[in-house]
Amino acid sequence: MSMTKALVPSHDRMNALDLGGSAKDFVTASIGKQLFGIPVLTVQDVLGPQRITRIPLAPPEVAGSLNLRGRIVTAIDVRKRLGLRDREDKNPGMSIVVDQGGELYSLMVDQVGEVLSVPQSAFEQNPATLDPRWREFSDGIFRLEKTLLVILDVNRLLDFTSSVKQAG
Amino acid sequence: MDDLLSEFLTETSESLSTLDVELVKLEQNPNDPEILSNIFRLVHTIKGTCGFLGLPRLEAVAHAGENVLGKIRDGELIVTAEAVTLVLESIDTIKYLLGELESNETEPDGNDADLIARLNHFADTGELVGKGAAPASAAPAKPAVKMESVIDYSLDAEMDIDAEPEDEPDPEPTPAPAAAPVAAPSKAVQTAKKPAAEAPKAEARGEAKESSVAAQTIRVNVELLENLMTLVSELVLTRNQLLQMVRGKDDSEFTVPLQRLSHITTDLQEGVMKTRMQPIGNAWAKLPRIVRDLALEMNKKIDLQMIGADTELDRQVLELIKDPLTHMVRNSADHGLEDIPGRRDAGKPETGTVTLNAYHEGGHIIIEISDDGRGLNIERIRAKAISNGLATESELDSMADSQIHQFIFKAGFSTAEKVTSVSGRGVGMDVVRTNIEKIGGTVELKSVEGRGSTFVIKIPLTLAIVSALIVESGGERFAIPQISVLELVRASSNSEHSIERIHDTPVLRLRNRLLPLVTLKKILGLDDTAEAEQAVDEEAFIVVTQVGTYSFGIIVDRVFDTEEIVVKPVAPILRDLSLFSGNTILGDGSVIMILDPNGIASKTGEITVGGSQGVESKAKTDGSERQTTSMLVFRAGGSEMRAVPLALVARLEEIECENIEYSNNRPLVQYRGKLMPLVFIDSSYQMKTEGRQPTLVFQDRERTMGLVVDEIVDIVDDVLNVELTSDQDGLVGSAVIDGKATDLIDAGYYLELAFSDWFGNEETGGEKKRVLLVDDSPFFRNLLSPMLSVSGFNVTTVENAEQALELKNNGVMFDAIISDIEMPGMNGFEFAQTLQNDEAWGEVPIIALSSHTSEEDFERGRKVGFSDYVAKFDRDALVSTLIQTLAAV
Numbered sequence A: 001m002s003m004t005k006a007l008v009p010s011h012d013r014m015n016a017l018d019l020g021g022s023a024k025d026f027v028t029a030s031i032g033k034q035l036f037g038i039p040v041l042t043v044q045d046v047l048g049p050q051r052i053t054r055i056p057l058a059p060p061e062v063a064g065s066l067n068l069r070g071r072i073v074t075a076i077d078v079r080k081r082l083g084l085r086d087r088e089d090k091n092p093g094m095s096i097v098v099d100q101g102g103e104l105y106s107l108m109v110d111q112v113g114e115v116l117s118v119p120q121s122a123f124e125q126n127p128a129t130l131d132p133r134w135r136e137f138s139d140g141i142f143r144l145e146k147t148l149l150v151i152l153d154v155n156r157l158l159d160f161t162s163s164v165k166q167a168g
Numbered sequence B: 001m002d003d004l005l006s007e008f009l010t011e012t013s014e015s016l017s018t019l020d021v022e023l024v025k026l027e028q029n030p031n032d033p034e035i036l037s038n039i040f041r042l043v044h045t046i047k048g049t050c051g052f053l054g055l056p057r058l059e060a061v062a063h064a065g066e067n068v069l070g071k072i073r074d075g076e077l078i079v080t081a082e083a084v085t086l087v088l089e090s091i092d093t094i095k096y097l098l099g100e101l102e103s104n105e106t107e108p109d110g111n112d113a114d115l116i117a118r119l120n121h122f123a124d125t126g127e128l129v130g131k132g133a134a135p136a137s138a139a140p141a142k143p144a145v146k147m148e149s150v151i152d153y154s155l156d157a158e159m160d161i162d163a164e165p166e167d168e169p170d171p172e173p174t175p176a177p178a179a180a181p182v183a184a185p186s187k188a189v190q191t192a193k194k195p196a197a198e199a200p201k202a203e204a205r206g207e208a209k210e211s212s213v214a215a216q217t218i219r220v221n222v223e224l225l226e227n228l229m230t231l232v233s234e235l236v237l238t239r240n241q242l243l244q245m246v247r248g249k250d251d252s253e254f255t256v257p258l259q260r261l262s263h264i265t266t267d268l269q270e271g272v273m274k275t276r277m278q279p280i281g282n283a284w285a286k287l288p289r290i291v292r293d294l295a296l297e298m299n300k301k302i303d304l305q306m307i308g309a310d311t312e313l314d315r316q317v318l319e320l321i322k323d324p325l326t327h328m329v330r331n332s333a334d335h336g337l338e339d340i341p342g343r344r345d346a347g348k349p350e351t352g353t354v355t356l357n358a359y360h361e362g363g364h365i366i367i368e369i370s371d372d373g374r375g376l377n378i379e380r381i382r383a384k385a386i387s388n389g390l391a392t393e394s395e396l397d398s399m400a401d402s403q404i405h406q407f408i409f410k411a412g413f414s415t416a417e418k419v420t421s422v423s424g425r426g427v428g429m430d431v432v433r434t435n436i437e438k439i440g441g442t443v444e445l446k447s448v449e450g451r452g453s454t455f456v457i458k459i460p461l462t463l464a465i466v467s468a469l470i471v472e473s474g475g476e477r478f479a480i481p482q483i484s485v486l487e488l489v490r491a492s493s494n495s496e497h498s499i500e501r502i503h504d505t506p507v508l509r510l511r512n513r514l515l516p517l518v519t520l521k522k523i524l525g526l527d528d529t530a531e532a533e534q535a536v537d538e539e540a541f542i543v544v545t546q547v548g549t550y551s552f553g554i555i556v557d558r559v560f561d562t563e564e565i566v567v568k569p570v571a572p573i574l575r576d577l578s579l580f581s582g583n584t585i586l587g588d589g590s591v592i593m594i595l596d597p598n599g600i601a602s603k604t605g606e607i608t609v610g611g612s613q614g615v616e617s618k619a620k621t622d623g624s625e626r627q628t629t630s631m632l633v634f635r636a637g638g639s640e641m642r643a644v645p646l647a648l649v650a651r652l653e654e655i656e657c658e659n660i661e662y663s664n665n666r667p668l669v670q671y672r673g674k675l676m677p678l679v680f681i682d683s684s685y686q687m688k689t690e691g692r693q694p695t696l697v698f699q700d701r702e703r704t705m706g707l708v709v710d711e712i713v714d715i716v717d718d719v720l721n722v723e724l725t726s727d728q729d730g731l732v733g734s735a736v737i738d739g740k741a742t743d744l745i746d747a748g749y750y751l752e753l754a755f756s757d758w759f760g761n762e763e764t765g766g767e768k769k770r771v772l773l774v775d776d777s778p779f780f781r782n783l784l785s786p787m788l789s790v791s792g793f794n795v796t797t798v799e800n801a802e803q804a805l806e807l808k809n810n811g812v813m814f815d816a817i818i819s820d821i822e823m824p825g826m827n828g829f830e831f832a833q834t835l836q837n838d839e840a841w842g843e844v845p846i847i848a849l850s851s852h853t854s855e856e857d858f859e860r861g862r863k864v865g866f867s868d869y870v871a872k873f874d875r876d877a878l879v880s881t882l883i884q885t886l887a888a889v
Helices: A132-137 A154-158 A160-167 B003-028 B033-053 B056-073 B081-104 B113-125 B144-156 B195-201 B222-246 B255-276 B287-298 B315-336 B340-345 B378-387 B393-397 B401-409 B429-438 B530-538 B597-603 B747-754 B778-790 B801-809 B828-836 B855-864 B875-888
Strands: A023-031 A034-039 A043-047 A062-068 A071-077 A094-100 A103-109 A111-119 A138-143 A148-152 B190-192 B277-279 B301-307 B312-314 B351-361 B364-371 B442-448 B452-460 B465-473 B476-481 B485-492 B499-502 B505-510 B513-519 B539-547 B550-556 B558-566 B580-585 B591-595 B629-635 B641-645 B651-656 B661-663 B666-671 B674-679 B692-700 B703-708 B711-718 B722-725 B731-737 B740-745 B769-774 B793-798 B816-820 B846-850 B868-871
Touching: A023 A094, A023 A103, A023 A148, A034 A111, A062 A103, A062 B591, A071 B580, A094 A111, A094 A154, A103 A154, A132 A138, A132 A154, B003 B033, B003 B081, B033 B056, B056 B081, B056 B113, B081 B113, B222 B255, B222 B558, B255 B277, B277 B315, B287 B301, B287 B315, B301 B315, B312 B315, B315 B351, B315 B364, B315 B429, B315 B452, B378 B393, B378 B401, B401 B429, B401 B442, B401 B855, B429 B442, B465 B539, B465 B550, B476 B558, B485 B505, B505 B550, B513 B539, B539 B558, B539 B597, B550 B597, B558 B580, B591 B597, B629 B692, B629 B740, B641 B731, B651 B703, B666 B703, B674 B747, B692 B711, B692 B747, B703 B747, B740 B747, B747 B778, B769 B778, B769 B801, B769 B875, B778 B793, B778 B816, B778 B875, B793 B801, B801 B816, B801 B828, B816 B828, B816 B875, B828 B846, B828 B855, B846 B855, B846 B875, B855 B868, B868 B875
Parallel strands: A034 A148, A071 A103, B301 B351, B476 B591, B513 B550, B641 B740, B674 B703, B769 B793, B769 B816, B816 B846, B846 B868
Antiparallel strands: A023 A034, A023 A111, A043 A094, A062 A071, A094 A103, A138 A148, B190 B301, B277 B312, B351 B364, B364 B452, B442 B452, B465 B476, B465 B558, B485 B539, B499 B505, B505 B513, B539 B550, B580 B591, B629 B641, B629 B711, B651 B692, B661 B666, B666 B674, B692 B703, B722 B731, B731 B740
16 A cells, blocks of 8 residues: 555645545544544544633534634534534543644544555445434545545534524 | 934935945946936935925935936936946935935035936937036035026926025025824924925924934834744733742752743843834824825814824834824814814904824823814714614703714714815725724724814733733633733622622622622633522622623633733634634633623623613613613503503512402501511502412601512513603503513502602791702603602693793793703703793702713703703702702702
C-alpha cells in the first residue's frame, strides 16, 4: 500500500471522490458499530476527552466549545448530527479536530481508530436506499474486508444552514 | 512637527528615492511608457501634496518638472540625457527644499525661477537654455523676464493657489492662522475656516525639530500590527493562566520569574497597543473640507471647531467610527444648522458652529458632536413616526421629548424636508447607531428645539482586550462586558433587596425604581423549572446592566471577579445566536461565552429606545417603544376583563370568607385594626361562601376600601387608549389591553359606594380650595377629579387650554391649576406661558401633570412658569404637591 500524493482535501471536491489515485488514506472513527473515515489531510488533531463548555441555545448537535492550545474549537456531536441516539455507556469518547475555512471543529465520536489506506477499487457510491440524512453526509463507501467504511463529508457535516432545510 | 507635514516628508522622501531609480532606468529605456508614467505619477503626487500643504516653492518646482515629464509622456519631447539631467536637477531641488523643510519646517527663502524657466523652456521648445547654471540651492536672483512664467504656472496650477504675489515671487509665507485641515499639534482649539481656499497659506509651526523624519519612522503593514496584537493578546492570556496556577502557592520557585514575565507582558501589551493608537484627528482630517463644501452648497456659514484632535484611540476603532462621525458632522451641518436668513431670524449669529470634542474618560473615549442650530423638530419627528407606522399619535402623546428624539435612530427615518446631495436620504442615523453599537459603543442625543443638538458617542479605546465580569448561571460560566455593567446587587428574601414578582415576572426595587429583571438561566434555556425560580427568590445576584438608556437586571447564580479577556468571534455556525457577542479563553484555560447585553435586552422584549425613566414594572412588554401604563387586569362577576390603573391600587389582599362580617347589611372585614368596607363590582355580584376572596384595596388617608373580585389576572404594561367611553356607572370606558377588550373601572365610583361621604363632607377646616384641572383625556379627568375631591378640593375640569382661558375671561378664579402637558391645540407649556403674565391668573400656581418627568421636561416647565411638575399616576405626590403649593401661596 503506497501513499498517494494525489489526495486532495475534502473541501476541494464537489461530491464524488477523486478517483485518480490508486489508494486513499483515512482516519477511521467508530460510532456504535459503524466505521467512518475522514480524509487524513483534513484532520488536524485527535483528542481524548476534553473539558467542554456548553453553549446555550446552540443547535443540539453543537456540544460546546473547547480550548485547543489557545484556539477555540467548536465541538460537534456527530452522533446527534447523524440522528443517532446518545450512547448508553459512560465512555467519554474521543474527537477528531478538522479545519474548515480557518475555523477548527472537533468531531466527537466514540472511538478513533487507525489510519487506513484503502484501494480505490473498493469504492462504492452511496446505496440509493441509504437514510437521506446519512446520504447527505456520506461521500461514498469503501468495502473493507470485514466491514464497510463510510466516508464523512466534513464540509456538509459542518454546514448547518442547508441541513436545517433538509433534515429539519 | 505638524503631523501632516512629517507624514508628507516621510512619504515624499520615499517617492524621491524611487524617482531617482526610475529616472535612471528611463534613461536606459527611453521608450518604456510604464516607467515614464510611473515617474510622472510620483512627481504629480508630490506637486499635489505640496499645493495642499501650502508649499508654493516646492510646488512650483514640482509643477515645472511634471510639465516636462508630461510632454515626454505625450511623445512631444524625446528622452535625452540632457532632459533627464534637467528633470533630475529638479528632483535635486525638491530634495534640497525637503531637507530645508525638515530642519526648519518652512520652505527656505529664495526661489527657483532659473530652474523653472529652464524647465519650461525645455518643455516648450525641447531645447535647453544655455548651460545649466545655478544649482538648486538657488540664489534669490529674480530676473523679471523669468518671473512671468512663475506666475503663469501658479495660475494654471491645478490646486488653484492664489496668484503668487507679483512683486516678490516667493515670499516667506506669513504666519497665517493654521488653516490646513489637519489635526492641531496640541490641544489648541483649531478653527478651520474655508480650508481649501486658504490652505496654501498654511504654515508649519515649530516645536522642537526632529533630525531626520524619514529615518525615524518606518512603514509597517497594518496586518503585521494586527498579528502582533493577536499574539500579544494570546501572551496576556497565557500569562494570566500561569498566574492563576501559581496563585495560592506562596513558596513557588516560579513566583519571581513569573512576576517578571508578567511585567514584561504588560509593557509589551501597552507598547503594541500604542503602535495601533492614532490621534482621532486622523478621522477628522476630511471634515473641514466636507463642511466647507457643504457650507457653499447650502449657502450657510459654518465654523467647525475641533477640540481634542490629538486624543488617541485604537486604529481599528478609528476606522470603524470614521464614517459614522463624518455622517453625523454632515448631518449637523446640513440639517442641524439653519441657513443664513434662518439664523438671522432666530436671532443667532450668521455663522453656525459645529463642535467636535474628543476626550478620554475612564477607559473610554467620548466624542461629542454639537451644533447650535435649530435642534430636532419634535413635530416633524412625530409626523414622520406616525406616517411610518412606528407609533400612533396617542403613543407619541405620552412620550417624553427625549424619547421622541430616539426615533431618528430608526431605519428609514429622515426628517429633512428635501433630499440634498449631502443628506436626507433616510439612511443614516440607524446605520450610525448600529456601527457604533457594533464596537461596544453608545450614542446619546440631547436636543433643545431652537438651540441645537448634541450627540455624545462613547466608545471603548480598544476592541482587542476588554474587561469582563465573570458570572455563573445554571452551572455554566459567562462573561459580561464590564462596560455595560452598572452595579451588582445581592438580593435575598430577608435582606433589604428582595426580588418581587408581578405575575411571574421578577422585578427589583432599586432606589425607588422598579428594575425589570431577566433570569439568565431562563433566557439561555439552561433551567426553567419552578424550583429554579424558587431558589432565585431566596438568594440571587443581580447584574444591573445598561443598554442605551434602558437598564435592567440580569439574575445570575454567582458572581466571580472581573478578568481581562480577548474577544474572539464565535464559530460561523453559532453566529446567529444574538445573545453572545463572542467567546474567549479564561485564565484557567476554559472556554467561556461572552454575553451581549444588547442581545439580551432585545430578546427580552425591550426596546433600545427607552426613556431615561422608563424602568417601570414590565409585566409584559409588547416590543415597541411606547410610554405605557401599568394596568391591573382582573375578573369580577362575569368573564369579561376589567382593569384599573395599578397606581390607584394600594394593595392586593386575599380575604378569608369566614372573616367577612356584616354591619348594616354591608360587608366588612377587619383589616389592619380597622374596619374596611367591601364593595362589589355590581349589585348582582355573588361572593364566595368559603375559601379566599381576592380583593383590591384602595386607600386614601385613613380610609380603606376593598373591591372584591374573582381573580386577579395579570398586570399588563400597555399603552392606555380608552376607546369607548361608557355611561354605565362604575366604568370609565373600554380599552384594548394586552390585545383584549377590557373595561376600565372607575375607582371613584366604588369609593363613593363604600363611603357615601368619601367625596365631600370632609372636615376641610374652612373653605375648600378651588382647583382647575385641564386635561384632554376624559379618563384622567374622571380619575383625578374624584381623587382631588376626596382630598378636599373643589375641582373644576375642562378639556383643553382654550376652555380654561374662557373660564378666565369669564372671571372665574382658582387657587391652583393642574394642567396636562400634551394636549391638542394649545399645549401645557404654551398654556402656562400665556398665563405667566396674566393679570387675573398670573399669580395662580400651575402644576404640570405629565406621564413623563425627565429633568429636561422639568426644566422646561419651570421656565414657562409651572410651579411644579408631577407624574400623572403619582396621586400622592399630586395631592401633597397641591397642598404644599397652596400653603406657599
